[in-house]
């Protein structure tokens with residue numbers, strides 16, 4: 001009995017213990033479920049920004065995330081958010097006003113530039129879970145990810161001032177990587193004031209196109225800078241004999257009913273001096289021997305007809321050349337007139353390709369993405385597009401383009417520090433001979449790397465006197481600042 005009596009309370013204790021265990025398990029499961037749900041909620045909250053992009057989920061992400069910064073390669077913030085008490089009170093600031101507008105774009109009245117392309121990135125945080133959790137518990141918003149560009153802030157500032165009162169663009173590229181180091185476009189706008197100035201900016205009366213990024217979207221006749229393309233095709237089709245090319249210029253060349261004039265009588269020239277003096281007659285003479293189908297293919301290989309850069313709004317450069325092109329159009333195209341239309345970015349990528357030993361790189365403007373603590377989340381690498389030139393062709397083009405600067409049309413591009421290679425262009429854009437755009441495209445080795453530059457001045461007159469000195473100034477600046 002005793003033992004059974006003793007057993008009873010034992011049994012009841014056992015049953016109580018079972019109860020406690022059951023309740024404990026239930027509580028545990030509940031707690032775990034709550035935690036799991038909480039974790040799920042947190043993770044999902046961070047990830048849904050990706051999943052629901054199309055529904056403009058990011059537009060309301062501001063309730064949890066402060067829009068991230070856009071910075072230059074030297075870590076200057078060119079777009080950042082001054083947080084308000086609520087997301088609606090946030091102010092997006094562009095501290096350098098017009099200076100970086102072609103790069104950042106704006107994020108009011110819609111979005112453009114990197115503000116548009118990297119909207120999701122800027123409105124998503126890659127901070128650690130614990131940091132986001134801590135911020136949430138403190139009822140604070142987390143900082144969005146940062147976009148780190150390839151732009152060199154001092155060089156951008158220098159180029160912007162250099163362009164002065166001209167309308168047009170300056171584009172500077174690192175030939176070995178395709179990194180865009182500076183991208184200036186004028187006239188431009190202040191991204192801080194887009195909302196206030198909207199009706200004026202988009203007014204039909206405003207023909208200056210302030211919102212246009214002239215480097216990537218502006219299409220212009222390339223003028224004589226296109227002689228580089230004709231020279232490449234001529235070298236390709238005449239590998240053994242191109243250095244024997246000879247033409248005697250008497251000031252004009254006539255084929256059928258069409259005559260092309262030179263600025264002066266150049267006498268007998270080879271390819272090098274034809275480039276140096278920018279002899280239209282010599283290039284027409286060379287050009288009319290070319291296979292029009294292959295010439296058209298080369299133009300495509302160089303990037304015409306393609307989108308060169310996805311991160312910024314851009315136009316495709318245009319050429320009509322194909323195997324069926326008639327004599328008149330071919331004759332005009334080979335020295336840079338005709339229907340060819342080119343963006344300054346396309347122009348500088350051709351020059352950069354020569355400076356890079358004949359290999360075309362893909363231009364890019366975002367180096368990497370990172371979280372607000374600077375931990376890299378995505379690193380963009382240089383991309384080789386295509387080898388265009390052989391070593392011998394590069395060598396001959398180097399000679400042609402240094403001759404242009406040393407004894408040819410463009411001594412204004414010379415630098416006291418290094419050999420500059422370049423080509424000027426003066427492009428008619430209307431029937432009036434007075435209405436010309438000025439181009440100069442150049443490359444040079446600076447102290448520890450090389451640089452390719454295209455200057456484009458709308459209604460800028462002639463390339464050599466007006467655009468070439470700007471290229472020289474940029475090269476000198478790069479030397480002197482180090």
Ligand SMILES: [Zn+2]
Nearest residue numbers: 249262266279
């Ligand atoms: Zn000539």
